[in-house]
Each structure stands twice: as C-alpha cells, then as structure tokens.
Amino acid sequence: MVETGERAAAAPPLTVDYTGRTGPFIRLSLKIFLLNVVTLTLYRFWGRTEVRRLLWSSITFNGEPLEYTGTGFQLFVGFLGASVFILLPLGVGFFAAQYGLDPESPEQIALFLLLEFFFFLLLFMGIYQAWRYRLSRTVFRSLRCAVTGSSLSYGLLCIGWIVANAFTFGLLTPVADVRVMKRLASNITFGDQRFSFEAQARQLYGSFLLSVVIGIILFTGIAAAVVSTFPRDLLPSGGAAPSAETIERFVPYVLAVLFGGIVAMVLATLFYQERRLRVFGSAFRLGNAKLLLDAHFISYVRLVLGNVLLIAFTLGFAVPIAEHRIFRYIFSRLRVEGTIAFDAIGPSTGPRPRFGEGLAEAFGFGNI
Amino acid sequence: MGEGMVYSGLFFDGRSATPHEVRVLFCPASLSISGADGTELANWRYGSLIRLQSGKDGGLRLGAHGAGDARLVLADKAAIKELRTRVPHLFARRGATTVLRRAAIFAIASVIIIGALYVGVPRFAERAVAFVPISFEKRVGEQIFRSVESSWNFCTDETDTAAATIVGGLVQRLLAGTKSPLPVSVHFTNLGIENAFALPGGAIVVTRQLVASMEGPDELAGVLAHELGHVVERHAMIGMIQSVGLSVAAGVFLGGGSGSGEWMVSAGSTLATLSYSRRLEERADTQAFVMLRTAGITPLGMAALFDRLEAKAHPPAKDKSQKESPTADKNARRESSIPLILSSHPLSADRANLARHQKWKLGAPSLTAKQWATVKGVCASEKTKPTQDKKTKTNGKG
Numbered sequence: 065m066v067e068t069g070e071r072a073a074a075a076p077p078l079t080v081d082y083t084g085r086t087g088p089f090i091r092l093s094l095k096i097f098l099l100n101v102v103t104l105t106l107y108r109f110w111g112r113t114e115v116r117r118l119l120w121s122s123i124t125f126n127g128e129p130l131e132y133t134g135t136g137f138q139l140f141v142g143f144l145g146a147s148v149f150i151l152l153p154l155g156v157g158f159f160a161a162q163y164g165l166d167p168e169s170p171e172q173i174a175l176f177l178l179l180e181f182f183f184f185l186l187l188f189m190g191i192y193q194a195w196r197y198r199l200s201r202t203v204f205r206s207l208r209c210a211v212t213g214s215s216l217s218y219g220l221l222c223i224g225w226i227v228a229n230a231f232t233f234g235l236l237t238p239v240a241d242v243r244v245m246k247r248l249a250s251n252i253t254f255g256d257q258r259f260s261f262e263a264q265a266r267q268l269y270g271s272f273l274l275s276v277v278i279g280i281i282l283f284t285g286i287a288a289a290v291v292s293t294f295p296r297d298l299l300p301s302g303g304a305a306p307s308a309e310t311i312e313r314f315v316p317y318v319l320a321v322l323f324g325g326i327v328a329m330v331l332a333t334l335f336y337q338e339r340r341l342r343v344f345g346s347a348f349r350l351g352n353a354k355l356l357l358d359a360h361f362i363s364y365v366r367l368v369l370g371n372v373l374l375i376a377f378t379l380g381f382a383v384p385i386a387e388h389r390i391f392r393y394i395f396s397r398l399r400v401e402g403t404i405a406f407d408a409i410g411p412s413t414g415p416r417p418r419f420g421e422g423l424a425e426a427f428g429f430g431n432i
Numbered sequence: 433m434g435e436g437m438v439y440s441g442l443f444f445d446g447r448s449a450t451p452h453e454v455r456v457l458f459c460p461a462s463l464s465i466s467g468a469d470g471t472e473l474a475n476w477r478y479g480s481l482i483r484l485q486s487g488k489d490g491g492l493r494l495g496a497h498g499a500g501d502a503r504l505v506l507a508d509k510a511a512i513k514e515l516r517t518r519v520p521h522l523f524a525r526r527g528a529t530t531v532l533r534r535a536a537i538f539a540i541a542s543v544i545i546i547g548a549l550y551v552g553v554p555r556f557a558e559r560a561v562a563f564v565p566i567s568f569e570k571r572v573g574e575q576i577f578r579s580v581e582s583s584w585n586f587c588t589d590e591t592d593t594a595a596a597t598i599v600g601g602l603v604q605r606l607l608a609g610t611k612s613p614l615p616v617s618v619h620f621t622n623l624g625i626e627n628a629f630a631l632p633g634g635a636i637v638v639t640r641q642l643v644a645s646m647e648g649p650d651e652l653a654g655v656l657a658h659e660l661g662h663v664v665e666r667h668a669m670i671g672m673i674q675s676v677g678l679s680v681a682a683g684v685f686l687g688g689g690s691g692s693g694e695w696m697v698s699a700g701s702t703l704a705t706l707s708y709s710r711r712l713e714e715r716a717d718t719q720a721f722v723m724l725r726t727a728g729i730t731p732l733g734m735a736a737l738f739d740r741l742e743a744k745a746h747p748p749a750k751d752k753s754q755k756e757s758p759t760a761d762k763n764a765r766r767e768s769s770i771p772l773i774l775s776s777h778p779l780s781a782d783r784a785n786l787a788r789h790q791k792w793k794l795g796a797p798s799l800t801a802k803q804w805a806t807v808k809g810v811c812a813s814e815k816t817k818p819t820q821d822k823k824t825k826t827n828g829k830g
Contacts, residue, residue: 095531098535099531099534099535099538102535102538102539102542103535103538103539103541103542104542104546106538106541106542106545107535107538110534117485121484121485129485129486129493131484131485131501133501152680155680159676167575203501204449205444205449205450205451205503206444206445206446206449206500206501206502206503207444207446207448207449207501208501255448255449406448406449406450407448407449407450409448409449410447410448411446411447411448
C-alpha cells in the first residue's frame, strides 16, 4: 500500500515486481504485425509505443506501476527529422565519395574514413538520445526521469573505446563496457535526484577471461573435428601450389569451421554477458538505496536461448514477447536495499526532447 | 446522492513523489481536487481526462491533458461508478472499429506516400540531373566501363577499330544538328544477346549479335540515333538518380531493418522504374527520328528492326521462311511473355508504326556498301556465341 508523508521513513523496503503476462504480449504482437503489413510498416512507431506502454506499466514498485508517456507521433517526427537532415546528407556524401573522386585515391580514402567516422559517431549519439527520450517519458509517482549530459561526448567516448579496444585485440572489453555504461547511467536522474553507477571493470575480468578461454577451446575443438573429416587427398602434400579446384573443395570445410566457430564463441560469451548483467544491474544507487539484481547463469542462458529461438522462428514477429521475457527476468529479480526518500525528491529539470529517437530509429536501433 | 459528493483519493502533483490524500469533488464540468485543508490543488475538465494503466494497488489512475505528469488515484468504488456515469469515454473499450479506423488511416497514408514517390521521384530525377556536373557523370561512366571491361568481351582488333571509326563518322553525322553534352564513343562487344545501350558518360555499347541481325546500315543508323537520344538527354544518369532516389525514399520510409514492408516497397519502386524507363525510351525514339530526319536518313530502317523484334515476340503461325536460331527463340519468348507494365520498353509494334509515320527526306546513304561490310565484320576474332549470323541482304530502301 502507498505510504504517505511522515510514515515513509519507517516504511518497509521497496518491492519491485513485474506483473506482465505473456498473453497480452502475444495479442499485441499479432495486432502490430497485421497493422505493419497493411501500412508497409508506417505503423511501427505507434506499435513500438504500445509495446513500451505495456512493458513499463508491468513494472511496479510497491504495487505502483511505472508509466510510459511517449507517443508514436513523437517517434515518427523524430525519425523523419533524422532521416532527412542527417542520414540523407550522409548517404549523398558516400555516393559522391564513391563516384566523384578517383577510386583508391588518397582523397577518396580520406573522405571515406571521415564519413565512416561520422556514421559511427551518429550511431552512438543516436543511442544516447534514444535513452534520453525513453527515460524522459518514464514517469513514477508523477515525477519523470531524464538523461543529462551530451550525446556528442558519449559518441566520442564510444568511438574512443572501440579504437582502443581494437588495438588491444579486445582485451579492454570489460573496461570499455563499464566506462561507456557508467557515462550513460550516471547521467540518469529520477526527479531531481541523480543515480550513481558503482561498477568496476575488475568485477568483470574473471568471467571475461573465462569466456575467452572457453571460446578458444570450443573453436579449436570444432576446427579439429572438421579437419579430421578432411578427405585424404585434400591435405597438403608439400611443394606444388594447390589448384583452383582444390581450393574450391576447401570452401565447405572453411565455412563449417567459421559457422561452428561463431556459434561456439557466442555461446562462450554467455558467461561474460550474464555476469555483466548482474554486475550492472546491481550497480545503480539512488541516494541511500541500492538496486540489486539476482541473475544467475542457467536462468540467463534459458532467457537468451529462448529469445533467440523465439525471434528466429517467428521471423521477428515475436520481438515484443522477447522483450517481455527480458523485462520479466530483470524486474522480478531486482530488489532494493535501503530506502528511497521519495519526499525529498523534487521535479526533474533534465532535458525533455520534444521528439524522439530519430537517429536510433534511422539506424535501425529503435527496437526496445 | 448526486452532485456534491466528495470522495477520497490519492494525488501526485508532479512536483514531488509524495502522495497527498485529497478530496475529490465531481463538479458539473470538471473534477476538483482539494487538499485536506480545502485548498484546491487541481481542477481537471472531464474532456481532458486520461485513464492510465492501473497497478496492483487496484486504484483507477487518472491524468489530464495539460496537467503534465500529475496523477490522481481513485480507490473508492462509488467514486469510480460516478466517474463512469459522467465520463463514459474513459471506460469505452477500444473496440475493433477504432483499430480498423486507425489501420485504414495508416493504409491510406501509406498509399498516398507511395503514389507521391511513384510520381515524384522520376520528376525529381529529371530536374536533378541538371545539377550533376558532366565531369561527375564521365567519371561514373568510366568506373562502370572499367568494371564491366573484363566480363564483357569488347572487340578491339584492327577490323573492330576500323568499324568503330566508320560508326564514329555516322554518329557525327547524326549529331550534326544537336549539341551533345557528353563525348560519344561507340564500342562493340560479344555479349550473346542482341542489344545496344548507352552508359552514363556517353559510351554506347552495341552487341555483335545485334549488328549481325541487321539487314542494312539504315537499321544501324536508327539504333545509333536512338542511343544518341539517350546520351543527349542524359537518360542513364537520370536512371541512376531515380534508383538512388527510390532506394533512399524506401529507406526513409522503412527505416533500418523491418522486413515486412520492404518487398512491397521494392516491388513498387521496380514498377515505377520500369514505367519511367518506358517514357525515356519513347523520348529517345523521338530524338532519334529528329536526328535521322536532319541527317537525311530514312527511319524505315528503324521500323524494319522493330518489325523483326515484333515478329520474334509474336511469331506468325507458320513462318518457315526464316530459320530461327535457338537464342532468338529464347529472346522472343522472353519478350512475348512480358506484359507491358513489366517491360522496360514500349511495344515494338507501336514503335515500328511510329517510325513508319515519320516524315523523312533522303540524303546520302547512311553507309557505303564497303563501310557496311566492314561494320558487319565486327567482332569476327572473338569466340562466336550460339547465335547464327543472319544472311546480309542490302535493304533496297537504302
């Protein structure tokens, strides 16, 4: 029950619950699919809004639901703006670079690099702006959230870490993940109170290295298994260079190794992914309160594999159902330690963009 | 007991997260929300009320347009009953009719947008080509040429170069009255099909098979004039702008990654491209007639070519006089099975008729017999493809 005023200080801890059921999500998925077909996907902005409304309102704190106050129209306008004013010039730039400059010339290569840089910068800025929109439309007890900070500096941060990570063959991944997440998370506010994000890369390195090692072992195992099925005559016999036909016969084996290898590595990363979810989910603080996420490996794997199969076998139709499963997983395992002094929280002064998510939708990241 | 009933509720004013116990009064046109001390905290007109999803606490949650994020939670069953009587629209189930109406609006909007694209993109491409510098188009053409050079067997030995020079002379004669924005070059290739096309940048490619099928130099003049019509109006570039424009429009419409509508939009844009290319082909024909007339060459050669294409597409019942080659049969079957809406060219029969009705005057022959023989011998050194050479008979019409 809702506690008022003075009694809040002695209130029992906040309970977090997820009350959504799969049935309504199945019905919603069907409705959205049909409307998308009829409208050549023009409906997708409104569909997305309906899914979010259902997801958000399934999350309750002490029985009070979260609210999503965004509209499909705002998403639509945001998308149009981003497409026309950002994607279009970028596309024209690529086209002009492709045909307007001598191929392989230093000018063309430089221009392509510059355009690629802008492409990724805009991508990451779009992600930040999408969160800003979504959270500014997230309301609890009539107070809304916000994301402060600059999307530009977030974009540059992401690119910086990608480059740094590339130079270290991916070994900086936990550090990059924490830094990037922290930048976003520590800019999130509820009302006028800011969240803090207390996660350390060292909490993730154990499972990261475990994932890497298991990935290598699995990959080697698969490669060895495939090689052992080579016909005798394909093995190198010293001296003569292989003919084109011989090389062609290698192709299915190479593909098998690549495919198997990718599957193996994806499975191996599940260790890291689960740990990262648990650490990140337990890193949020608001005032004296700590959010903690009780995720576990087996249940996480069931969630991920279930969603992969769900989406693959329904050709994308079941995305809202997959999201419902994710939200259910997270919010039924989330608990709050300490109390949130709701009385002390004032209204938000953070940014509230009028239209949303244009860049993210234009890049195809509008989903969630 | 009618008006004046006061109920209790919980109010969140949007300025803090503290719930306030309030008194809710149903006024004639609005809901009045007052604090325990009687001061009115909010007054919400019934028409502005919004109903939100309820939580497990069971209360009815209300907001109002213009009231920001403020919320009123009513748990009192009697209050909810009174609300239902005064503001029925809050409780109306969003029935199938609303969904259908929405779907209809969206569907109509989509159709309008697609229609606008179908009509607007080609027009835009025509205007936009004026802004594309010639140097850019030449570069595009060079790139395309370079990319097909290896897979298309271009004929480049001595006979071919001689033929190209002869044809170049004919091209200059055809271009006499017209100013071409692009430099024209003619290339012969052994592609296995009877065709000719104009690339961006001014290169014209004619296949050996097409030359072999011709019965006189006037037919070649007609084909060249038609391709020159494309070059002079920069149709290849317009076509490129159009397909880029349509794919950009499709991308804007569909956004990134959503499979279901893509095939429909791409089908629509293919139809649009084809219809527009028919228009461009008609324009090239018109230009060709003008060029032929100015150069003093009869358009009947062109007509004969179209007649032959038409005959292959719709062969007369028992025509044993011509030995049809297997490839020509395949080409004919291909053309006859394509309905107009899917064809990139207007009907051959129509084009033939149009050609026959053109006014013309006779000037010097398009090519001398010796020149024609050289041109007919083009691509002799390339490996021959299945098409058999037609017997050359000089056309009595000159």
